Amino acid sequence: MELHDLKLMLQKHLTDGLVTIVGSGLSCAEGLPGMGELASHLDTTVIPGLAAADRDRWTAISPLISAKGLEAALLEVPPTPGLETAIVTRTAELIASRERQIVAEVFSRTRTLRFTRLIKQLLKPQTGLPIVTTNYDRLIEVAVEEAGLGVDTLFVGHFAGELNEAESRLSFCREVTLRGKQVQYRYRLRANVFKPHGSLDWYHRDGKPVRYSGDLDLPRLIITPGLNKFRNGYESPFDRHRERANAAIDRASRFLVIGYGFNDDHLETHLTPRIRSGVPTLLLTHTLSANALKLVAECPTVIAIHRAELGGIAGSSVHVAGVETFFSGLALWDLGAFVAEVLEP
Template sequence: MELHSVKLRLQEHLSDGMVTVVGSGLSCAEGLPGMGELANYLLTNIGSNLEEDDSTAWKEIGRLILSKGLEAALLAMPPTPALETAISSATAELISERERSVISEVFSGKRKLRLTRLLSHLVKPPSGLTIVTTNYDRLVEIAAEEADLGADTMFTGRFAGQLNENESRMSFCRGITMKPRRAASLQFRHRAIVCKPHGSLDWYARNGRPVFYAGELTGVSRLIITPGHNKFRNGYESPFDHHRSKANEAIDRASRFLVLGYGFNDDHLETHLSPSIRAGKPTLMLTHSLSAVARDFAFKFPRVIALEHAQKSGVTGTNAIIEQQEFFFPNIAIWDVDSFVTEVLEP
């Protein structure tokens, strides 16, 4: 297949009715830590202040992390409540520290996020462009605002903001149109509806309720679902349940998917996303390395296109799976969102 034909197909995919799914791969591309770096950070920074029983459990988990990886270890040996709190705190600490560096560069104009460039080329439906992300960081929200979109996370208020989907939606209303003998029509600003079923660095627990606060707080629990068995994952508490439901509703309504750096390893989303792909909804995947599940989808279902980094005979390029066939395109990195925009959308 010729590269020109591939580019045309990629352009045609970015049409109306699309839901975008963003995984950790996109944040890693911007410099945030991946699972391996997070595992090393946890091993280095957890342990000194633990009680004896928790310390013993952590040592055993640590051995599993070294042999199986972070997620597999925490699934094999669920942490105690104290360990879970320590893991959540350390995870948020590392990600927020790295996130600050990225945001500072965006704010000063030294960096433009990959997603910001991409969003400028996507269709913006009046009802909002849905982005589902399993990431805790705020790069999706920042990318949306930098692309002149509103970022609707379903929270309202700047200090201890409340989860209120309708009030959040109405905050983006910019006018009303009255027509004779017709119902009033509300005019909304273009916005991205950001669904975060694993939580966010700016979600905190206050008096037993979830609240939004964009700043850094000490001594307060952030609401994030860390890898492995987690009390929020088991309980489906708010705001996770609401964001998960909105994400799955959008996935069910979608006519197509754009999947960026996501490995199809989240049990909550997979109850809706994977069946939709199997049912034949067109899907475009961009990632550095396809997970086993993503690769299996690409080879089994002809309406899936998957792009990943590859190297052959010392030449780097893009490996593409299209119509269940594999193609290698040398000296081009259209698996990366930045290069995708440059090569496919801004040729």
């Protein structure tokens, strides 16, 4: 395949009915910690302040992390409630600290997020651009606002904002007109951001989920790797965001998948079957996970682009309908390079 033909194919993919799935790979590309760094951070910070039983449980988990990875270790040896709370706290601290540095650069105009550049090139439906992310950080929200769009997260209010889907949607209404007997609403262009694993700005207050953008010395509502993913995923606000994410996936005409490994059970019950049914999918990632490799091999409607080397020269490997092509010197798997090479004039 020639590069020109590939670019035309990729441009045609990003049309109506697009749902974007964002995994941790995009956050890592911007400088947030990956699973390996998170595991190391937990290993050095989680023990202080734990009760004896919680320390013993971490002692059993810790050796498994280097051998099997953090999530597999937590699944094999479930954390105690006290240890689970400590893991959530330490995870949030690390991600929030790194996020602050990145957001400060964006605020001072010394950095443009990759996702901001992408959003500027996508079609913006009046109902909102659906984005599903398993990430806790707020870089997607920041990137969308930097591109000039509003962000609908189903919460309303700045201080202890409440989860209220209808109020959140109506807050973007800019005009109401009556044509005959029909009422028409005009909304601000926006992205609908669904976060089934939670967000750094979600807390509990009086037994209800609230959103507060600052840092509080309180537990944040995030689902960390391990067994609590299955339990907490069915509590508010995770349940509503998961339902809206799955509904968007079910309606999608095509997918753009960025830095996501197809390893999340909450999404896979809807996402993978839709892709297997023939929904056109473009996958950009540094490395194809085992599940992603299987999808690419079995689904001819998946275009996958990942990092590769040939003869010691780095480039991009592109899988289209069972044919793999290497493009030397091009990092098309990286969202920033993809936008520059394929979408920007």
